[in-house]
Amino acid sequence: MRIEDTDQTRKVDGSVEALTHSxxxxxxxxxxxxxxxxxxxPYVQSERLxxxxxxxxxxxxxxxxxxxxxxxxxxxxxxxxxxxxxxxTMYDRACLGLDAVQVEExxxxxxxxxxxLKVSEGKTTLKxxxxxxxxxxxxxxxxxxxxxxxxxxxxxxANVVDDHLMGITHVIRGEEWLSSTPKHLLxxxxxxxxxxxxxxxxxxxFGPLIYYFFAPPDLEASTAVxxxxxxxxxxxxxxxxxxxxxSIGDTFQLLGKDxxxxxxxxxxxxxxxx
Numbered sequence: 001m002r003i004e005d006t007d008q009t010r011k012v013d014g015s016v017e018a019l020t021h022s023x024x025x026x027x028x029x030x031x032x033x034x035x036x037x038x039x040x041x042p043y044v045q046s047e048r049l050x051x052x053x054x055x056x057x058x059x060x061x062x063x064x065x066x067x068x069x070x071x072x073x074x075x076x077x078x079x080x081x082x083x084x085x086x087x088x089t090m091y092d093r094a095c096l097g098l099d100a101v102q103v104e105e106x107x108x109x110x111x112x113x114x115x116x117l118k119v120s121e122g123k124t125t126l127k128x129x130x131x132x133x134x135x136x137x138x139x140x141x142x143x144x145x146x147x148x149x150x151x152x153x154x155x156x157x158a159n160v161v162d163d164h165l166m167g168i169t170h171v172i173r174g175e176e177w178l179s180s181t182p183k184h185l186l187x188x189x190x191x192x193x194x195x196x197x198x199x200x201x202x203x204x205x206f207g208p209l210i211y212y213f214f215a216p217p218d219l220e221a222s223t224a225v226x227x228x229x230x231x232x233x234x235x236x237x238x239x240x241x242x243x244x245x246x247s248i249g250d251t252f253q254l255l256g257k258d259x260x261x262x263x264x265x266x267x268x269x270x271x272x273x274x
């Protein structure tokens with residue numbers, strides 16, 4: 001179990017305890033983690049900042065990253081311009097053209113800055129267990145921020161470093177992360193890491209939570225809604241404070257109010273039963 005708390009603006013007191021309690025309620029107990037300990041700690045990312053800085057420095061030294069001193073106002077203007085033109089937001093690499101002397105002068109003045117990935121030319125092809133082979137042209141991949149101005153890493157750098165150091169073999173994410181996978185594979189390449197053997201990046205919505213939780217044939221079966229409901233409803237009862245085994249009326253009331261659960265189970269809010 002790893003606590004990913006690098007986005008301090010979203011940190012909520014008591015959330016770690018709530019997550020741990022929910023997992024334990026499901027019968028899932030950490031083999032290693034912030035409570036159990038282990039050989040790959042610390043397991044809280046905010047306690048591993050020195051590691052991320054070290055790897056970011058390596059990327060800078062090897063020419064695979066660069067410092068970006070652009071202000072929030074300038075970055076917003078780039079986003080606004082992209083929105084008006086209907087194109088995807090891409091950093092224009094204005095700071096990539098700074099020479100070493102200019103960078104040192106800005107650092108000496110303590111100008112706030114981030115560290116960005118320098119995406120190389122070419123293409124990345126990955127094998128996803130759900131979608132199969134997917135190819136990305138690097139020309140449409142943004143120079144992702146790896147280290148923020150507050151000294152914390154973004155998800156991208158922290159997870160690649162931690163997955164490598166902790167020996168992670170399978171990466172399971174929602175479909176919205178599929179487009180970020182080539183960035184992660186580039187980081188593995190630039191840092192000389194062996195990427196995980198399998199990546200599942202195209203899971204629908206909340207996804208399967210474990211390997212082959214719902215296989216494609218299951219999702220197409222006539223019993224798919226019932227199967228997912230049997231697995232997921234008890235958990236939702238617990239999280240909403242309802243008693244497990246509530247009446248059929250309570251169940252449909254919950255499905256009608258909980259849009260996320262209704263989408264995941266696949267049952268419309270107007271479902272009726274005989």
